[in-house]
Amino acid sequence: MNNTQRQIAIIGGGLSGICSAFFLAAQGHDVVVIERRSHVAEEATFGNAGLLAPGSALPLTLPGALATLACRFKDEPRVLLAPGADFARNRWMRQTRQAQQHKFAANKLLLARLSAYGLELTRQLQAHYAMENENSQGVFHLMRAPAEAARMEALQQAAQQCELRYKVLDTAGIRQLEPAFSSEAALAGAVYYPDDVAGNCVLFAKQMRNAAQELGVRFHFDSTVRALQPDFGSRVTLELDSPHLPGRLTVDTVVVAAGAQSAALLKAVQMTLPLRALQTYSALVPVKNPDDAPNMALYDESYKVSMTRLGQRIRITGLLGFVPPSKTLPPKALRNLLKIAGDYYPNAANYNQAHFWSNTVGLLPGGMPLFGPTKYGNVFVNLGHGVTGWAGAVGSARILADMIGGETPELDPQGFLPQDLLAA
The missing domain is CATH 3.50.50.60 (FAD/NAD(P)-binding domain)
Known part of the structure; x- marks a missing residue:
């Protein structure tokens, strides 16, 4: 000492x-x-997704250039872009794509190891101080696009090297573990991490x-x-x-x-530092039908959106906004959060009673x-x-x-x- x-x-x-x-x-x-x-x-921290998840801890990936450009015109964008030219933003996004192209596997392994270490420390702290928690066990990592599922091998290799338990699933396999899961959303791939945790980060x-x-x-x-x-x-x-x-x-x-x-x-x-201030968005909705609500968390890789169960509430967090902070939240972001939640658990909550907010996070490329x-x-x-x-x-x-x-x-x-x- x-x-x-x-x-x-x-x-x-x-x-x-x-x-x-x-x-x-x-x-x-x-x-x-x-x-x-x-x-x-x-x-x-107030906008944290609530995932204590070495398995689903990922370096940032962004949709391709054409897909990102189209986000300005979509009703359900994966990222939100402010109108007009922004050369600093474009350079930052280009650096991020270079990192995901050349360093994804290495960065995934680094993050998995760091997060596994942090998860163990968090468990020790919660136990030592008898902390209240709203933890749930198990996280589904869902991929809609084939380009995302193509990184499955890197995810499995990182899990194996970090000795993380995981299981590759199809929609039927997810529903065996989580019967309330809807099969309406088409998936290109899914991984289940039984030892990953979700909870209330702010608490x-x-x-x-x-x-x-x-x-x-x-x-x-x-x-x-x-x-x-x-x-x-x-x-x-x-x-x-x-x-x-x-x-x-x-x-x-x-x-x-x-x-x-x-x-x-x-x-x-x-x-x-090439630190970029981005907006993220969250919704908190009351559970309507407990039998139709999730018991485990999920992370949608395509939209960077998570869903976590906090008692009789569901927290939906994610999306990235390359837009200035504003007290008026973009309607596209609000619709998108609820649309993604409805894709997977349409009858779980009173989505029309959602409480929304946004937060600013500082991210480095990748x-x-x-x-x-x-x-x-x-x-x-x-x-x-x-x-x-x-x-x-x-x-x-x-x-x-x-x-x-x-x-x-x-x-x-x-x-x-x-x-x-x-x-x-």
């Missing part, structure tokens, strides 16, 4: 920031979390905040970090707007876990998370986990805490480090 106590500031009160704070405090460090919102888990994040506070972590809300001023081999000064903190705060170490806001802060350490040290040894990052990155965020937080504390991580972080991204 490293007994050298450091003063550490975490920028961001989402799941990545909360868990980083918890594991660092457990090592004996003096930790403060600075969050611009009024509570924890109010941005990207977990709030309980992790309580656990972190028990270890002495201090949370400061309604507080914005305007800039970082790092020095090589020295301390880091944060410029703040806060009702609780002085305008300048100097600490030994900083962890940037501020989601889509991270890129602007990291310019101070000469790190230019959808791989990033964590570890920057070129300044006292500034670290933990970001880019996306809407299905619950397990990965927990795993990366523990690995990051070990690196900061001078310990050898249980899982090799290679492939997720800033130096790996910059070398790619």
